[in-house]
Amino acid sequence: MSENVYVVSAAMVPFGKHRSSSYVGLAVPPLIDALRSAGVSKEDIDAVWVGHSYGGMMTGQRICKEIGLGTVPTVNVDNACSSGATAVHEAWEAISRGDIDVAVVIGVEKLTQFGGGTLPLSPEDREVKQGIVMPAVYAMRAMRYLHETEATPEDLALVSVKARKHGALNPFAQFRSEVTVDEVLAARPVADPLTLLMCCPTGDGASVVVLASEQARARLGVRGMRVAASILHSGQVAEGYRDMTAPEISKHSAHDAYEAAGIGPEDLDMIELHDAFSIAELVYYETFGLAERGRGIALIRDGRTTFGGDVVVNPSGGLLAKGHPVGASGVAQIAEAFWQLTGTAGDRQIEDARWAMTHVTGGGTAGLDHGACTIHLFEAA
Amino acid sequence: MTAATATEVLVSSPVADLESDGLLGEFPEGPRLVGTTCDACGNTMIGTRIVCSDCVGTDVTRVALPTAGVLYTFTRLHVGAEGVRPLGYVDFDGDVRTLADLRETEDAPLMPGIRVALGVDGDAWWFAPEATDASIAPAATEATEASEEEK
Numbered sequence: 001m002s003e004n005v006y007v008v009s010a011a012m013v014p015f016g017k018h019r020s021s022s023y024v025g026l027a028v029p030p031l032i033d034a035l036r037s038a039g040v041s042k043e044d045i046d047a048v049w050v051g052h053s054y055g056g057m058m059t060g061q062r063i064c065k066e067i068g069l070g071t072v073p074t075v076n077v078d079n080a081c082s083s084g085a086t087a088v089h090e091a092w093e094a095i096s097r098g099d100i101d102v103a104v105v106i107g108v109e110k111l112t113q114f115g116g117g118t119l120p121l122s123p124e125d126r127e128v129k130q131g132i133v134m135p136a137v138y139a140m141r142a143m144r145y146l147h148e149t150e151a152t153p154e155d156l157a158l159v160s161v162k163a164r165k166h167g168a169l170n171p172f173a174q175f176r177s178e179v180t181v182d183e184v185l186a187a188r189p190v191a192d193p194l195t196l197l198m199c200c201p202t203g204d205g206a207s208v209v210v211l212a213s214e215q216a217r218a219r220l221g222v223r224g225m226r227v228a229a230s231i232l233h234s235g236q237v238a239e240g241y242r243d244m245t246a247p248e249i250s251k252h253s254a255h256d257a258y259e260a261a262g263i264g265p266e267d268l269d270m271i272e273l274h275d276a277f278s279i280a281e282l283v284y285y286e287t288f289g290l291a292e293r294g295r296g297i298a299l300i301r302d303g304r305t306t307f308g309g310d311v312v313v314n315p316s317g318g319l320l321a322k323g324h325p326v327g328a329s330g331v332a333q334i335a336e337a338f339w340q341l342t343g344t345a346g347d348r349q350i351e352d353a354r355w356a357m358t359h360v361t362g363g364g365t366a367g368l369d370h371g372a373c374t375i376h377l378f379e380a381a
Numbered sequence: 382m383t384a385a386t387a388t389e390v391l392v393s394s395p396v397a398d399l400e401s402d403g404l405l406g407e408f409p410e411g412p413r414l415v416g417t418t419c420d421a422c423g424n425t426m427i428g429t430r431i432v433c434s435d436c437v438g439t440d441v442t443r444v445a446l447p448t449a450g451v452l453y454t455f456t457r458l459h460v461g462a463e464g465v466r467p468l469g470y471v472d473f474d475g476d477v478r479t480l481a482d483l484r485e486t487e488d489a490p491l492m493p494g495i496r497v498a499l500g501v502d503g504d505a506w507w508f509a510p511e512a513t514d515a516s517i518a519p520a521a522t523e524a525t526e527a528s529e530e531e532k
């Protein structure tokens with residue numbers, strides 16, 4: 001048990017509105033690129049996991065057959081925004097157990113198929129029947145956070161400004177232009193206190209990573225990065241009071257990840273976290289132990305989470321600027337960590353990056369903070 | 382839950398939960414939000430439920446939830462066809478929380494932490510700041526206990 005597992009390759013298409021591309025059209029190019037860049041042939045692959053939420057039946061098989069990749073198990077994984085990272089977790093577990101040597105993980109989503117509007121949630125959910133949408137969930141978090149702390153709408157805007165600054169450096173980002181605090185605050189209101197520029201955009205995309213055992217990595221002769229922790233948690237119901245500014249699912253996941261890797265928040269060089277809405281980043285600073293409760297605002301105000309700071313949060317631009325094609329996001333975060341820890345991140349390279357965290361949650365479900373949360377920790381190899 | 386014997390096959394039957402998924406119900410005291418209380422452990426849950434999410438007991442009782450509570454947080458939703466729509470979480474005594482439509486006025490704006498009271502009109506229900514403007518308070522027949530006391 002517990003073989004070392006490495007990410008040996010990563011690829012993605014820039015996130016954006018790719019209206020002319022299907023799930024297959026989005027995912028096949030990064031699949032080919034990920035295999036080529038690590039020198040992996042079809043015959044090397046033992047299994048495939050595919051994270052998506054809206055791709056429909058056999059999305060993974062539809063993609064893989066285009067390159068004649070069959071016979072081996074292909075597993076389609078849905079955990080909402082955590083789908084891609086959950087797929088990585090499953091692949092990691094199989095290699096870690098020693099069952100297989102090489103796994104391909106695909107994260108893919110096409111949100112433009114819905115023609116706009118908020119993310120479709122399960123119509124069977126009690127609160128969805130009452131009209132809940134994801135922006136409202138995060139807006140209510142933000143309203144309570146502003147009520148309990150000294151945070152202001154300007155702090156929420158600063159998160160967006162930082163995300164767009166990072167995204168401007170990332171060729172894979174949906175938004176490549178910077179914005180100002182005034183522009184963010186003056187944008188169209190979506191759900192008070194959140195404006196449009198405090199919300200992640202709708203888009204399409206795909207990202208692919210290849211995971212390998214120590215032995216397979218040596219055979220391929222690639223450097224890669226080591227998976228130091230892979231944690232998946234599910235939401236626990238609260239029928240009554242829940243502190244929406246202290247998400248317990250992400251807190252428990254981070255705790256378990258730090259413990260598994262034997263490191264703490266002070267060791268991290270970068271974090272890709274689930275900033276679906278700008279409030280989330282402030283809350284997660286505190287959840288992950290970067291700041292005391294209610295003091296996350298100090299990090300964003302003082303520039304301690306951008307390039308040159310203590311830890312670079314969302315060097316890719318995050319969900320706010322890079323984009324958030326649900327099932328693809330968790331894999332794309334790991335691709336960003338891969339590029340940073342292998343010194344191939346170009347203009348947005350973090351100097352001497354050694355430790356990376358990636359974090360995605362998933363799902364608006366009545367009574368749960370989130371349905372799923374996946375946290376990975378990686379170490380440069 | 383009692384354990385089945387090794388030779389007993391349990392035949393599970395589906396619940397017609399789609400027929401009872403509204404949160405507003407009729408009670409002797411009038412229209413109220415529906416809750417479910419576990420007979421075994423006392424856990425109270427929003428809506429019509431068949432099993433306790435804490436002790437997994439299946440002996441549960443339909444109850445009327447209080448007509449007033451505390452607004453934990455809220456938002457005004459600007460997307461969708463309905464114009465600006467205030468929506469929030471209301472916490473009742475007994476540790477039950479529900480999502481609810483909200484109403485407010487300039488004199489009684491929404492704020493986290495304020496007390497709000499249930500209003501009902503036919504199938505529609507909402508919460509509004511307690512004991513404020515009569516035009517947004519519940520209709521006289523559905524007056525809350527708190528506003529009754531104040532009269």
Ligand SMILES: [Zn+2]
Nearest residue numbers: 419422433436
């Ligand atoms: Zn119970």
